[in-house]
Amino acid sequence: MQDNQPEETPSKPFLGLQREDQYFLGLLVIAILILAVIYLGRLSRWGTEPIEINRQNPLPYEYQIDINQATWVEFAQLKQIGPVLGKKIVAHRETHGPFLSIEDLLQVKGIGPRKLNENRIYFKPIPTDSH
Numbered sequence: 001m002q003d004n005q006p007e008e009t010p011s012k013p014f015l016g017l018q019r020e021d022q023y024f025l026g027l028l029v030i031a032i033l034i035l036a037v038i039y040l041g042r043l044s045r046w047g048t049e050p051i052e053i054n055r056q057n058p059l060p061y062e063y064q065i066d067i068n069q070a071t072w073v074e075f076a077q078l079k080q081i082g083p084v085l086g087k088k089i090v091a092h093r094e095t096h097g098p099f100l101s102i103e104d105l106l107q108v109k110g111i112g113p114r115k116l117n118e119n120r121i122y123f124k125p126i127p128t129d130s131h
Helices: 019-043 072-076 083-097 102-107 114-120
Strands: none
Touching: 072 083, 083 102, 102 114
């Protein structure tokens, strides 16, 4: 009698690996993918609530300069007065002497009444000498 046992076809090796090695490699790839998803989840902070940070409003920076002693750099910090106009103010002061009042800044070319009034709060009052 003949044994009618079906013949098992030998499995073709995938990448030159045996069946057991293929299972191990598949499980290893699945484990790496699961760990990668967990790692990415932790990086993106899934499941956590965002923290709201309340910041204090910045205080205005208040300062005053003495127009008879300030450098062009100090003048350049003021509104609508840049380095060029700051240098003009210092050059005018060196040429014509100290300013006797804040309004004397109007003599500098480039400073008009509007620019002077906008920056007036930044100028220290000029002391008057009573001799």
